[in-house]
Amino acid sequence: MTDTLRTLVFETASVRAQLVSLNDSWTAIARNHDHPPAVLEMLGQLVAASAVLSASLKFEGSLILQIQGDGPVKLAVAECNSRLGLRATVKIAEGTTIAPEATFAELVNQQGKGICVIVLDPRNRLPGQSPYQGVVPLVGNSVADALEAYMHSSEQLETRLVLNADATKASGLMLQQMPTSGGKSVEAQFDPDGWPRLVALANTLQADEHLSTALDELATRLFWEENPAVLADRHPHFECSCSADKVRSMLVTLGEAEVREALSENPTLEVQCDFCGTNYSFNQADCLALFKNDEGSDEEKPTLH
Numbered sequence: 001m002t003d004t005l006r007t008l009v010f011e012t013a014s015v016r017a018q019l020v021s022l023n024d025s026w027t028a029i030a031r032n033h034d035h036p037p038a039v040l041e042m043l044g045q046l047v048a049a050s051a052v053l054s055a056s057l058k059f060e061g062s063l064i065l066q067i068q069g070d071g072p073v074k075l076a077v078a079e080c081n082s083r084l085g086l087r088a089t090v091k092i093a094e095g096t097t098i099a100p101e102a103t104f105a106e107l108v109n110q111q112g113k114g115i116c117v118i119v120l121d122p123r124n125r126l127p128g129q130s131p132y133q134g135v136v137p138l139v140g141n142s143v144a145d146a147l148e149a150y151m152h153s154s155e156q157l158e159t160r161l162v163l164n165a166d167a168t169k170a171s172g173l174m175l176q177q178m179p180t181s182g183g184k185s186v187e188a189q190f191d192p193d194g195w196p197r198l199v200a201l202a203n204t205l206q207a208d209e210h211l212s213t214a215l216d217e218l219a220t221r222l223f224w225e226e227n228p229a230v231l232a233d234r235h236p237h238f239e240c241s242c243s244a245d246k247v248r249s250m251l252v253t254l255g256e257a258e259v260r261e262a263l264s265e266n267p268t269l270e271v272q273c274d275f276c277g278t279n280y281s282f283n284q285a286d287c288l289a290l291f292k293n294d295e296g297s298d299e300e301k302p303t304l305h
C-alpha cells in the first residue's frame with residue numbers, strides 16, 4: 001500500500017481536509033528508533049502532523065515540527081519537505097525509564113514548561129535570512145491539541161486535527177475552515193453548518209479505525225454524505241537530507257581544536273545521523289584536510305589586498 005496524502009475540498013462549507021496514511025515511510029523512520037511504544041506513538045503523530053501541515057506549503061523547502069519537552073523526552077522532531085520527504089528523531093534523557101502507556105504530559109510536559117516550535121525553512125533562503133519560527137507552549141493532552149492551539153493563534157484558521165500512530169502506521173486528518181473569498185455566487189451557497197458538521201464527523205474517528213482502514217475507504221466512510229472533491233493525491237516517502245559534505249561543514253564549525261581532541265582518543269571520528277542512523281567515518285587524514293584547506297584560504301587572503 002502506497003503512502004498517500006489526499007486533499008479534499010468541501011466547497012459549500014468552505015473547508016479543506018488533508019488525510020494522510022503512512023506505512024512504508026513511517027516504518028522506515030521508526031526502525032531507526034528503538035523507543036518505548038508511548039514515544040513512538042507521539043513521534044508518529046508528529047510525523048503525520050508534519051505531512052498534513054506541509055500540504056499547503058507555498059515554497060520549496062521544509063516544515064519542521066519540534067517538541068522541546070521538560071520530561072524524559074527532551075526533543076522530538078518531525079520534518080516534511082515540499083516533495084513530501086519525511087524524517088524524524090527523538091532525544092530521550094539518559095537513565096530514564098518510560099512506561100509503555102505514558103501520557104503526552106508525562107513524556108514532554110511534566111512541569112508545564114514544554115514548548116512546540118514550528119519552523120518554515122525555505123530551501124533557497126537569502127544570505128542572512130532566518131527561517132520563520134513560531135513558538136507556543138504545549139497545551140492540551142496530545143500533539144493534536146498543541147498544534148490546533150498553534151494554528152488557532154497564528155493562522156487564525158479553525159483547525160481540527162486527528163492524529164494516531166502505532167509502531168507500523170501513522171495516520172492524520174486535518175480539517176481547516178478556509179476564508180470565504182469566492183465572490184457572490186459562492187457566498188450565496190455557503191453552508192454555515194458545514195464546519196460543525198464536518199468536525200462532528202472527524203470526532204467520530206477512533207484510533208483503531210483510523211489506523212486499520214485504508215485511506216480511500218476511510219474518506220468514503222467519513223464523508224460520503226458530504227460529497228467532497230478530491231483536489232490532489234500525493235505520495236509521502238522517507239528521505240533524509242544528511243550527507244558527508246554536511247558533516248564536514250559541521251566539523252569545520254566545531255573547530256580544529258575540538259576535532260583534534262576527539263581524534264586523540266580514537267583513530268577515527270564517527271558521526272551518526274540522528275534521523276536515519278547513517279554513520280559517517282573520518283580518519284585523521286580526512287579531518288586534517290578539512291582544516292588544511294581552511295587555513296590555506298585564510299593564508300591566501302592577505303595577498304588579495
Ligand SMILES: [Zn+2]
Nearest residue numbers: 240242273276
Ligand atoms: Zn540522515
